[in-house]
Amino acid sequence: MEDDEGGGVGAASTVVGLIENRAKEVGVAAFDLRSASLHLSQYIETSCSYQNTKTLLHFYDPMVIIVPPVKLAPDGMVGVSELVDKYYTSNKKITMSRGCFDDTKGAVLVNNLAAKKPSALGLDTYYKQYYLCLAAAAATIKWIEAEKGVIVTNHSLTVTFNGSFDHMNIDATSVRNLEIIDPLHIELWGSSNKKRSLFHMLKTTKTIGGTRLLRANLLQPLKDINTINARLDCLDELMCNEELFFGLSQGLRKFPKETDKVLCHFCFKPKKVTDVVLKPANGRKSQTLISSIIILKTALDALPFLSKVLKDAKSFLLCNIYRSICENPKYEEMRKRIAGVIDEDVVHARVPFLAYTQQCFAVKAGVDGLLDVARRSFCDTSEAIHNLANKYREEYKLPNLKIPFNNRQGFYFSIPQKDVNGKLPGKFIQVMKHGKNIHCSTFELASLNVRNKSAAAECFMRTEICLEALLEVIREDISPLTLLAEVLCLLDMIVNSFAHTISTKPVDRYTRPEFTDNGPMAIDAGRHPVLESLHSDFVPNNLFLSDASNMIVVMGPNMSGKSTYLQQVCLIVLLAQTGCYVPARFASLRVVDRMFTRIGTGDNVEYNSSTFMTEMRETAFLMQNISPKSLIVMDELGRATSSSDGFAIAWSCCEHLLSLKAYTIFATHIEGLTELATIYPNVKMLHFEVDLRNNRLDFKFHLKDGPRYVPHYGLLLAGVAGLPSSVIETAKNITKQIMDKEEKRIDSNCEQYREIQMVYHVAQRLFCLKYSNQSELDIRQALQTLKDHYKEGRLI
Numbered sequence: 001m002e003d004d005e006g007g008g009v010g011a012a013s014t015v016v017g018l019i020e021n022r023a024k025e026v027g028v029a030a031f032d033l034r035s036a037s038l039h040l041s042q043y044i045e046t047s048c049s050y051q052n053t054k055t056l057l058h059f060y061d062p063m064v065i066i067v068p069p070v071k072l073a074p075d076g077m078v079g080v081s082e083l084v085d086k087y088y089t090s091n092k093k094i095t096m097s098r099g100c101f102d103d104t105k106g107a108v109l110v111n112n113l114a115a116k117k118p119s120a121l122g123l124d125t126y127y128k129q130y131y132l133c134l135a136a137a138a139a140t141i142k143w144i145e146a147e148k149g150v151i152v153t154n155h156s157l158t159v160t161f162n163g164s165f166d167h168m169n170i171d172a173t174s175v176r177n178l179e180i181i182d183p184l185h186i187e188l189w190g191s192s193n194k195k196r197s198l199f200h201m202l203k204t205t206k207t208i209g210g211t212r213l214l215r216a217n218l219l220q221p222l223k224d225i226n227t228i229n230a231r232l233d234c235l236d237e238l239m240c241n242e243e244l245f246f247g248l249s250q251g252l253r254k255f256p257k258e259t260d261k262v263l264c265h266f267c268f269k270p271k272k273v274t275d276v277v278l279k280p281a282n283g284r285k286s287q288t289l290i291s292s293i294i295i296l297k298t299a300l301d302a303l304p305f306l307s308k309v310l311k312d313a314k315s316f317l318l319c320n321i322y323r324s325i326c327e328n329p330k331y332e333e334m335r336k337r338i339a340g341v342i343d344e345d346v347v348h349a350r351v352p353f354l355a356y357t358q359q360c361f362a363v364k365a366g367v368d369g370l371l372d373v374a375r376r377s378f379c380d381t382s383e384a385i386h387n388l389a390n391k392y393r394e395e396y397k398l399p400n401l402k403i404p405f406n407n408r409q410g411f412y413f414s415i416p417q418k419d420v421n422g423k424l425p426g427k428f429i430q431v432m433k434h435g436k437n438i439h440c441s442t443f444e445l446a447s448l449n450v451r452n453k454s455a456a457a458e459c460f461m462r463t464e465i466c467l468e469a470l471l472e473v474i475r476e477d478i479s480p481l482t483l484l485a486e487v488l489c490l491l492d493m494i495v496n497s498f499a500h501t502i503s504t505k506p507v508d509r510y511t512r513p514e515f516t517d518n519g520p521m522a523i524d525a526g527r528h529p530v531l532e533s534l535h536s537d538f539v540p541n542n543l544f545l546s547d548a549s550n551m552i553v554v555m556g557p558n559m560s561g562k563s564t565y566l567q568q569v570c571l572i573v574l575l576a577q578t579g580c581y582v583p584a585r586f587a588s589l590r591v592v593d594r595m596f597t598r599i600g601t602g603d604n605v606e607y608n609s610s611t612f613m614t615e616m617r618e619t620a621f622l623m624q625n626i627s628p629k630s631l632i633v634m635d636e637l638g639r640a641t642s643s644s645d646g647f648a649i650a651w652s653c654c655e656h657l658l659s660l661k662a663y664t665i666f667a668t669h670i671e672g673l674t675e676l677a678t679i680y681p682n683v684k685m686l687h688f689e690v691d692l693r694n695n696r697l698d699f700k701f702h703l704k705d706g707p708r709y710v711p712h713y714g715l716l717l718a719g720v721a722g723l724p725s726s727v728i729e730t731a732k733n734i735t736k737q738i739m740d741k742e743e744k745r746i747d748s749n750c751e752q753y754r755e756i757q758m759v760y761h762v763a764q765r766l767f768c769l770k771y772s773n774q775s776e777l778d779i780r781q782a783l784q785t786l787k788d789h790y791k792e793g794r795l796i
């Protein structure tokens with residue numbers, strides 16, 4: 001397809017559709033007219049300055065950007081549109097109605113127009129996960145067809161899905177299986193089980209923005225080693241400098257909880273307020289604005305303390321924050337400007353009436369005569385209300401009558417039920433029981449409330465007019481505010497979540513992970529971050545994967561700890577790539593760019609598919625999308641069909657995965673798979689140790705080398721279940737005969753593959769030595785030993 005406006009080579013030829021949801025997840029569809037290709041991305045925007053989106057837009061250099069209208073959207077859904085306004089000329093921005101961003105239509109279009117089914121989207125199983133980029137695709141294609149007067153031919157487009165450029169990709173099923181955000185089976189355990197997700201364990205952040213950033217980081221951990229190490233260096237410093245750690249926690253507490261939201265609020269310019277009498281809705285808006293300014297003032301007031309704490313920080317991240325925030329004169333200028341208008345004593349309050357009063361008295365006295373009059377009237381009515389309460393206390397002998405306030409009702413009376421004895425005087429109206437108290441009002445109070453409210457509304461309106469000039473100046477350059485918001489969220493996550501979590505564990509329980517680009521994945525004494533706090537005697541286990549040994553097959557009977565181990569490895573990798581310490585004695589990891597899990601959770605009712613079909617769909621999805629740096633975790637693949645088919649599928653999947661560079665952990669019951677290790681030297685067999693004691697299985701949860709040997713545990717369980725002993729005896733004889741035959745076959749296989757196994761073992765050791773940080777002398781020594789052992793045939 002030709003771009004008739006585009007001109008020569010190098011001219012922009014991409015049309016980009018952009019949409020976001022309330023959770024700051026962004027969907028991008030970039031349609032390149034010159035190459036007839038559609039590139040889809042969907043990711044969570046982790047920074048309020050929309051850094052990821054900026055990078056993508058910069059990459060695509062679009063000729064047109066299509067966004068939905070912002071008029072009806074809540075604040076959380078207007079960021080991308082504002083971004084486009086800010087960085088692109090208005091003729092590049094096209095606004096299309098929200099109805100055009102139709103994800104169902106997008107899915108159908110992508111399916112029909114794609115030359116090859118875009119496997120990365122897994123449109124059958126994962127369609128809902130990618131609804132935003134599909135919605136953006138629908139709008140983009142619609143615009144191109146209408147504007148260019150063309151129809152995109154069926155099966156002609158190259159469609160790709162890129163996810164986010166800078167983050168690890170985890171699909172929605174894996175997020176659920178790994179219990180990253182919510183634990184599985186909440187409905188069975190009730191809400192008290194909430195603690196069992198990684199997110200809930202780490203959710204000790206103090207601000208809404210910090211919590212959001214934490215969630216986003218767990219859903220899409222980092223991929224860039226330098227950024228990860230910068231966070232880890234910062235954690236190192238916090239862990240060995242208590243003063244800095246406590247200083248920062250204290251400093252962060254001085255910032256109001258909503259700071260990040262409010263700072264970003266200034267990016268959105270509301271319609272100009274005029275002197276005209278404001279409608280109630282506008283009153284609320286000006287109230288929000290005033291409270292935003294108070295929060296901004298409180299945040300700027302808190303900066304000097306933060307500067308004091310950060311002054312001597314050493315790590316790159318903290319030094320950078322100090323330089324860009326604490327040494328930036330713009331914040332002090334803004335603080336002074338605000339101090340010229342806002343009363344020195346005004347602070348951010350959360351209690352409704354206190355907040356209300358603070359907002360009315362925010363502007364200094366004498367700045368605006370009409371405002372001072374409105375305030376007097378507000379004080380008079382507030383005082384009259386309290387006098388009225390006093391009068392009722394005496395008149396009706398209600399000494400415990402209270403006069404609380406909330407934003408919806410204004411003032412109301414609260415009287416303990418025991419004082420009333422069922423006969424509240426007729427004067428009291430709108431009587432409602434509320435726990436042990438009765439809430440009510442009177443006509444006198446209602447009328448005073450109206451006057452009080454209108455005096456307050458007048459105050460808000462006048463205050464907003466007074467603040468207009470100030471707001472204009474603040475809005476001139478909001479970049480320091482977005483930067484401050486980002487920094488506060490990041491500090492909240494690192495200090496209040498990561499450092500806090502690590503410091504609440506015994507010393508050295510969490511350690512700093514090391515990262516390599518292509519090295520092995522080695523975990524020494526790793527533990528499950530969530531389960532270890534529920535089991536006081538949680539058993540740690542190791543992991544070793546490298547180019548020469550890229551698959552582990554884990555065996556063990558039911559309940560021996562296989563699924564826990566798989567989950568634990570994934571969660572450790574995930575934690576490490578968010579820049580946090582990990583629950584292990586030592587961890588050296590290769591950066592993972594995609595994480596896939598296939599952990600059987602039963603039927604997928606939503607898609608009306610059987611356990612087997614769900615299993616196969618998920619497996620197909622991961623097989624089509626594996627990259628050399630993926631981590632694949634499969635639990636009991638092939639158990640949902642006949643044993644021969646199950647075995648065949650599991651075996652062939654393993655063979656396929658073995659030929660790739662990705663790392664795979666495979667948990668299985670299928671005994672036949674042990675032979676994989678005989679044929680393929682890059683497979684390592686491990687098993688969970690289980691003892692047989694008094695005909696009972698005693699689980700040790702220890703991962704040991706080699707295949708599993710729990711003789712006849714199935715028969716044992718059958719016996720416990722009450723099968724007649726004669727039946728069990730016959731079954732034992734049958735298994736013995738089968739096993740004897742198998743053993744002989746496996747032994748002869750072993751002999752046959754012995755030589756190649758030896759060579760692989762040498763390769764494995766060489767890989768480890770390549771990435772080890774030992775001295776040259778030690779490495780020479782190790783190489784010599786390796787050579788000797790190889791010659792003597794002692795390597796296996």
Ligand SMILES: Nc1ncnc2c1ncn2[C@@H]1O[C@H](COP(=O)(O)OP(=O)(O)OP(=O)(O)O)[C@@H](O)[C@H]1O
Nearest residue numbers: 535537538539557558559560561562563564565701
């Ligand atoms: N390392 C460990 N230390 C202590 N307890 C553990 C450990 N691993 C697992 N457990 C406990 O054992 C229980 C069973 O573990 P898990 O579900 O991982 O076994 P499994 O082998 O996957 O079983 P199945 O094959 O039936 O799925 C877990 O609920 C956990 O309480």
